[in-house]
């Protein structure tokens with residue numbers, strides 16, 4: 001670990017604090033909104049709130065670990081004996097990344113068997129992606145970073161492919177009033193997820209030192225907020241739209257007086 005200026009240390013500290021606040025507030029928003037959607041979309045909102053809850057908890061722990069990992073000496077922050085715990089992020093991802101895919105699938109209201117099969121295959125691919133990335137993330141060796149990073153790219157690319165091919169077809173079959181939002185939620189997923197391997201490989205091509213630490217920690221935090229809270233708002237809007245859709249259809253079947 002390297003020495004950080006007060007500004008660099010504070011920027012990261014504040015990013016973690018902001019991440020905790022945003023994700024905790026998002027959790028309340030999603031769970032308190034459950035009553036506003038039709039029963040078939042409630043599970044999607046429960047899962048959406050679980051994802052931000054799990055992430056808020058981990059940001060709290062990441063913030064504590066960050067405080068313990070540095071101490072102020074002569075106007076700069078120097079590392080203490082307690083190493084900043086990078087495992088929190090990966091444990092968080094192991095839980096939240098498969099659940100994010102489940103959110104998208106649930107809000108699409110596919111048939112039960114298609115929901116189960118897509119959630120299982122995409123969820124397992126997400127687990128594999130995160131698990132393969134970890135040994136490279138914590139290794140000091142550049143070649144380990146490349147090998148595991150590239151292995152992790154295989155399930156990542158498969159997920160992206162599935163989101164545009166198999167699920168892409170299902171998106172085109174969504175009710176018209178929600179289709180654009182479902183497409184946007186899919187694109188936000190792919191767009192925000194791409195940021196993670198970019199940051200990871202930036203570490204492999206020699207980006208290092210205090211500036212790299214700032215880019216990685218602040219960058220992952222922004223990506224997490226977009227991929228979890230921002231994406232969650234889209235899931236919430238889709239559930240609301242589709243709940244309206246059902247109401248409209250019921251209304252039109254009421255016999256005229």
Ligand SMILES: *C/C=C(C)/C=C/C=C(C)/C=C/C1=C(C)CCCC1(C)C
Nearest residue numbers: 133149152153156193196197200227
């Ligand atoms: C809320 C957290 C999210 C959405 C995390 C997503 C993480 C990824 C998409 C990570 C992907 C990686 C690769 C594709 C290759 C290099 C290793 C990873 C794990 C950073």
